[in-house]
Amino acid sequence: MKNLLIVVPRSLRGTPKQPKSLHHLQQRQPLSSASKWNSTTNVVITNPILVIMESCSTMRQLKQIHARMTRTGLITHTFPASRLLAFCALADAGDIRYAHLLFHRVIDEPNTFMWNTMIRGYRKARNPNIAFSYFLRMLRHRVEMDCRSFVFALKACEELSGDFEGESVHCVVRKLGFDSELLVRNGLIHFYADRGWLKHAREVFDESSLKDVVTWTTMIDGYASRNCSELAMELFNLMLRGDVEPNEVTLIAVLSACSQMGDIEMGRRVHENMEKKNMRCSLNLHNALLDMYVKCGSLVAARELFDRMETRDVFSWTSMVNGYAKCGDLENARRFLDQTPHKNVVSWSAMLAGYSQNNKPKESLKLFHEMMGAGVVPEEHALVSVLSACGQLSCLNLGHWIHQHFVIEKGMHPSVTLANAILDMYAKCGSIEAAAEVFNAISERNLVSWNSMIAGYAANGQAKQAVNVFDQMRCMGFKPDDITFVNLLTACSHGGLISEGQEYFYTMERNYGIKPKREHYSCMIDLLGRTGLLKEAYELITSMPMQPCEAAWGALLNACRMHGNVELARLSACNLLSLDPEDSGIYVLLANICANERKWGDVKRVRSLMRDKGVKKIPGHSLVEVDGEFKEFLVADESHPQSEEIYKVLDEIFLSSELEDYDTDIFV
Numbered sequence: 001m002k003n004l005l006i007v008v009p010r011s012l013r014g015t016p017k018q019p020k021s022l023h024h025l026q027q028r029q030p031l032s033s034a035s036k037w038n039s040t041t042n043v044v045i046t047n048p049i050l051v052i053m054e055s056c057s058t059m060r061q062l063k064q065i066h067a068r069m070t071r072t073g074l075i076t077h078t079f080p081a082s083r084l085l086a087f088c089a090l091a092d093a094g095d096i097r098y099a100h101l102l103f104h105r106v107i108d109e110p111n112t113f114m115w116n117t118m119i120r121g122y123r124k125a126r127n128p129n130i131a132f133s134y135f136l137r138m139l140r141h142r143v144e145m146d147c148r149s150f151v152f153a154l155k156a157c158e159e160l161s162g163d164f165e166g167e168s169v170h171c172v173v174r175k176l177g178f179d180s181e182l183l184v185r186n187g188l189i190h191f192y193a194d195r196g197w198l199k200h201a202r203e204v205f206d207e208s209s210l211k212d213v214v215t216w217t218t219m220i221d222g223y224a225s226r227n228c229s230e231l232a233m234e235l236f237n238l239m240l241r242g243d244v245e246p247n248e249v250t251l252i253a254v255l256s257a258c259s260q261m262g263d264i265e266m267g268r269r270v271h272e273n274m275e276k277k278n279m280r281c282s283l284n285l286h287n288a289l290l291d292m293y294v295k296c297g298s299l300v301a302a303r304e305l306f307d308r309m310e311t312r313d314v315f316s317w318t319s320m321v322n323g324y325a326k327c328g329d330l331e332n333a334r335r336f337l338d339q340t341p342h343k344n345v346v347s348w349s350a351m352l353a354g355y356s357q358n359n360k361p362k363e364s365l366k367l368f369h370e371m372m373g374a375g376v377v378p379e380e381h382a383l384v385s386v387l388s389a390c391g392q393l394s395c396l397n398l399g400h401w402i403h404q405h406f407v408i409e410k411g412m413h414p415s416v417t418l419a420n421a422i423l424d425m426y427a428k429c430g431s432i433e434a435a436a437e438v439f440n441a442i443s444e445r446n447l448v449s450w451n452s453m454i455a456g457y458a459a460n461g462q463a464k465q466a467v468n469v470f471d472q473m474r475c476m477g478f479k480p481d482d483i484t485f486v487n488l489l490t491a492c493s494h495g496g497l498i499s500e501g502q503e504y505f506y507t508m509e510r511n512y513g514i515k516p517k518r519e520h521y522s523c524m525i526d527l528l529g530r531t532g533l534l535k536e537a538y539e540l541i542t543s544m545p546m547q548p549c550e551a552a553w554g555a556l557l558n559a560c561r562m563h564g565n566v567e568l569a570r571l572s573a574c575n576l577l578s579l580d581p582e583d584s585g586i587y588v589l590l591a592n593i594c595a596n597e598r599k600w601g602d603v604k605r606v607r608s609l610m611r612d613k614g615v616k617k618i619p620g621h622s623l624v625e626v627d628g629e630f631k632e633f634l635v636a637d638e639s640h641p642q643s644e645e646i647y648k649v650l651d652e653i654f655l656s657s658e659l660e661d662y663d664t665d666i667f668v
Contacts (some may be wrong), residue, residue, distance in 0.1 A: 047074070050083065056091075057091075059095050062088065070493060073662070078087040081107050082117070085099055085102050085107070085117055085658055089118060090117065099121050112145060112146050119156060128157070130158035145182040150178060154169055157191060162183060169191075170188055185207075189201045189204050189205050193218060193225070211244065213247050215565065216235070217246070220253045223257070227260055229261040232254065248284070251285060255288040255486075259291055259296065287319065290302055294320070316343050316347075318346050318347045321331075322354075333351060337350075344377050345377065355389070361392040368382070387399055388421060390425050391428035396431060400434075403444065416444055420452055423438040423442075423452050424455075427460070428456075447480075450470075451487055454470055457469060459490075463497050464495065464497075467491065467497070467500065479512065480512060487558065488526060501523075502610055524540060525537045525555045529560075537555075537556055537559060553572050557569055
């Protein structure tokens with residue numbers, strides 16, 4: 001054939017590919033977009049059929065070209081057949097089954113490039129097992145391999161569940177003498193780093209006498225993606241001392257490491273160096289910088305960078321939402337969310353978490369309803385935040401619906417984090433039986449699971465069950481932490497288990513190395529006070545190795561109310577007011593204690609003190625959920641448009657209850 005091709009294509013020789021270090025940007029590129037069958041080559045094609053082949057876009061066109069090649073005999077030539085195979089195996093519009101037929105029935109003697117194409121094609125088709133089987137066939141049939149054969153085989157191994165295959169490729173690399181090839185070494189480093197075998201990756205890295213930017217970047221990215229930020233930064237500094245210039249992917253990995261470490265200074269130096277070199281930043285690199293500033297708490301720098309960015313995507317906007325939400329500036333966070341052009345589930349989740357973590361559960365649930373109304377399907381992170389809000393508001397109906405709809409009906413396999421959130425929601429809403437069912441269904445419990453179950457039993461007054469769970473937890477080999485003992489002591493306090501509570505408190509440090517904190521002392525003071533041991537409670541609060549907190553004095557004041565000790569109540573209230581002089585509840589509680597003991601002069605003095613300090617009693621209020629919205633009612637509240645009807649119904653309820661009591665009295 002004449003006028004077929006002039007120069008050997010670069011695709012036959014191979015060019016190294018760099019790792020994608022965008023794991024922390026939440027925007028993975030689809031695998032298919034990275035595999036273009038007709039990548040740029042140094043090939044001059046003049047044959048009209050092959051010219052058409054290069055612009056082929058559908059399998060229908062491909063089959064017509066194939067028929068034409070068969071009629072003209074062009075299919076018997078290696079390069080035309082390889083282009084036909086490459087389209088079927090690698091193009092987005094290709095068909096791997098057709099590639100299989102071509103390879104086995106049409107092509108008589110496939111060359112190395114064609115074998116490599118089949119490995120790549122099956123990997124792209126999400127079938128790494130078959131991809132790896134072609135590599136094994138190459139070995140069995142003694143097909144001559146090149147560097148790319150090993151790189152593509154390792155890429156397939158990354159998607160296999162086992163570890164043997166990748167290690168076997170490494171053995172073949174050594175046996176056939178390819179271990180000195182830079183492209184293959186880079187592939188091995190990437191495989192081991194992707195597996196999390198950083199020690200093996202570093203061994204291959206250190207053995208490499210020649211390192212290019214891909215070598216350094218792959219190892220740095222491996223450390224950064226596995227939260228080994230200090231090692232990533234150490235390697236980056238070594239890279240800077242050499243003669244290898246970092247590229248964009250390197251800097252994204254380094255900025256990720258800075259984010260994890262909270263190293264704002266290093267992040268700024270990287271940014272300044274980029275500006276000094278007048279480096280052209282892609283959107284991904286800008287987003288990595290933005291992410292670094294946000295996670296390091298430098299919102300001013302993040303905002304300045306955001307305002308200067310010519311192009312922004314949903315990740316850029318979400319970073320700002322997340323940054324403001326985490327620092328408690330919910331107004332700005334919500335403004336950025338509302339201005340986000342195309343919100344995704346991550347954007348909504350960031351705002352939901354902001355509301356939930358900043359004690360704004362009503363706003364969290366309202367936003368959740370907006371999100372559902374916008375047709376966005378929530379993921380685990382969003383559900384965890386909403387369930388937390390349900391727990392804070394005792395909103396059992398919505399929490400139960402989330403569990404039923406997303407987990408049970410849709411067959412979602414919840415992570416331990418989501419399962420713990422469901423458990424916690426049921427426990428806080430008082431449905432302890434449902435919480436226990438969820439707890440028993442968790443196959444791999446963590447410490448949070450055990451703590452949540454103990455806390456649930458404690459809050460619902462089931463002290464003995466809480467103690468039983470603690471005993472089971474120890475038998476299962478879990479080591480309790482300080483939160484475990486707060487929950488356990490709370491259970492003992494609510495259940496009146498004095499001796500058990502004292503035993504846990506005094507053995508915390510001796511048996512588990514946990515020094516009691518203010519929270520543990522507060523629990524013990526509450527335990528002693530509730531059971532009438534006011535003297536012992538006062539002795540404990542005065543012997544604390546740290547300054548007593550409001551919770552400790554508040555527990556003692558409440559115990560004084562329960563047992564009518566006015567003198568100790570005065571002392572407790574004075575200490576509480578020195579910590580928080582604006583808390584109206586302290587004055588009211590002290591006045592009520594004095595009133596119960598008929599100390600009317602003391603009551604008058606407390607109320608006079610409130611007036612002098614300008615402290616006003618915060619009115620009590622109730623929340624009622626109606627169609628997903630929460631209505632707040634104060635004492636004697638007439639602000640609701642239907643308040644007249646509401647009070648009429650309440651009067652009927654009171655009348656019915658009085659009649660019920662009256663009927664009962666008659667029969668008694």
